[in-house]
Amino acid sequence: MPDCTMMNKNGMVSKIQTRIRTDHFKSNYDLVGKELGRGKFAVVKKCVEKVTGKEHAAKFLRKRRKGEDCRMDIINEIAVLESAKANPFVVSLHEVYETATEIILVLECAAGGEIFNQCVADSDDAFTEKDVIRLARQILAGVAWLHHKNVVHLDLKPQNILLTSSHPLGDIRIVDFGLSRRTDNVKEVREILGTPEYVAPEILNYEPLSTATDMWSIGVLTYVMLTGESPFLGDNKQETFLNVSQVNVDYSQEVFQGVSSLAIDFIKSLLVKNPRHRATAEDCLKHPWLNNSHSHTHTGHAHPRLLPSMDEPETSQSESDPESESPAPSPELVIVASYTLCPGQGEMKAGRGGAFPFEEPLIQQEVIC
Ligand SMILES: Nc1ncnc2c1ncn2[C@@H]1O[C@H](COP(=O)(O)OP(=O)(O)OP(=O)(O)O)[C@@H](O)[C@H]1O
Numbered sequence: 572m573p574d575c576t577m578m579n580k581n582g583m584v585s586k587i588q589t590r591i592r593t594d595h596f597k598s599n600y601d602l603v604g605k606e607l608g609r610g611k612f613a614v615v616k617k618c619v620e621k622v623t624g625k626e627h628a629a630k631f632l633r634k635r636r637k638g639e640d641c642r643m644d645i646i647n648e649i650a651v652l653e654s655a656k657a658n659p660f661v662v663s664l665h666e667v668y669e670t671a672t673e674i675i676l677v678l679e680c681a682a683g684g685e686i687f688n689q690c691v692a693d694s695d696d697a698f699t700e701k702d703v704i705r706l707a708r709q710i711l712a713g714v715a716w717l718h719h720k721n722v723v724h725l726d727l728k729p730q731n732i733l734l735t736s737s738h739p740l741g742d743i744r745i746v747d748f749g750l751s752r753r754t755d756n757v758k759e760v761r762e763i764l765g766t767p768e769y770v771a772p773e774i775l776n777y778e779p780l781s782t783a784t785d786m787w788s789i790g791v792l793t794y795v796m797l798t799g800e801s802p803f804l805g806d807n808k809q810e811t812f813l814n815v816s817q818v819n820v821d822y823s824q825e826v827f828q829g830v831s832s833l834a835i836d837f838i839k840s841l842l843v844k845n846p847r848h849r850a851t852a853e854d855c856l857k858h859p860w861l862n863n864s865h866s867h868t869h870t871g872h873a874h875p876r877l878l879p880s881m882d883e884p885e886t887s888q889s890e891s892d893p894e895s896e897s898p899a900p901s902p903e904l905v906i907v908a909s910y911t912l913c914p915g916q917g918e919m920k921a922g923r924g925g926a927f928p929f930e931e932p933l934i935q936q937e938v939i940c
Pocket residue numbers: 607608609610611612613614615628630662678679680681682684685730731733746747748749900
């Protein structure tokens with residue numbers, strides 16, 4: 572049974588087990604190298620624990636954002652990390668520090684960087700379909716765990732799926748639980764941030780969010796990993812939303828050249844408008860694409876448009892340097908609406924239904940960093 576006293580009505584958890592240290596972070600850690608990455612309100616830097624000599628990633632989160640105290644959002648992020656502690660595919664939390672202005676999460680360092688880098692890489696560095704199968708299984712195992720714990724991530728995208736190493740290609744770690752929510756015994760979420768290319772149609776339609784909302788994003792993620800193309804990306808935000816809302820996806824041979832039909836079938840089971848008809852993480856883990864890899868899967872590099880030859884042997888991934896310049900964060904939306912969170916796969920009624928709200932003040936603010 573969920574402990575309701577630990578949650579507010581927005582599905583945020585307000586109680587954590589981790590001790591928040593108030594001694595100086597820098598007394599215990601040395602910062603090394605350049606930034607590992609950067610988000611809207613956080614900077615992530617590599618650090619070494621002085622006592623153990625172990626490398627970690629320190630995520631420095633500002634407590635005040637746009638004039639508002641967001642400490643509870645960070646507590647929620649910590650609580651979600653705690654609930655996924657036993658899962659190897661969710662980044663682990665080592666320690667937490669607090670200063671007057673920041674909370675510092677000391678995380679496991681995923682040194683291979685974002686899978687985004689390989690998604691947009693040239694053919695030699697791009698994933699093979701076999702790579703994508705292995706990584707998709709890991710992403711699904713992590714997400715299935717979260718869903719089992721009644722947690723939805725709500726911001727799954729290639730920038731939030733990291734690798735333990737890029738050369739050789741390591742294992743995945745899911746990061747950034749800043750938008751995550753508990754789905755059990757919760758009335759509504761009033762404010763949701765999402766990334767236009769990855770948001771599910773129910774987000775745009777003010778319909779209930781559920782574990783199925785993450786499954787849509789996994790469909791988009793898999794499409795990007797296999798093709799190097801973003802399925803819904805339009806010339807502008809409105810076009811992107813329209814593409815999402817109409818599930819306007821290109822499954823043509825041109826885009827999926829050299830990719831197995833089972834992979835396309837897998838994506839099609841996720842990019843389904845009605846959340847109730849979308850495959851769950853458990854369903855996906857049983858999909859033949861992830862279980863039948865040798866008989867039907869192409870072993871060439873993904874990104875068929877860049878593919879020199881289907882039979883080219885797999886080359887190792889390029890070493891993405893985590894200490895190189897931080898990637899530019901993608902534009903984000905603040906969507907202010909009333910969402911209902913469903914405990915299951917979207918079977919509850921919408922808090923507020925209605926047509927696709929182009930004309931409504933759905934998008935309160937856009938932040939481009
Ligand atoms: N544990 C980690 N190991 C290595 N790099 C990391 C780690 N955590 C985060 N990063 C890098 O820092 C970037 C920003 O981190 P994160 O997404 O958690 O920040 P955020 O401010 O919450 O982001 P957003 O603006 O997308 O909400 C990631 O995309 C990744 O490149």
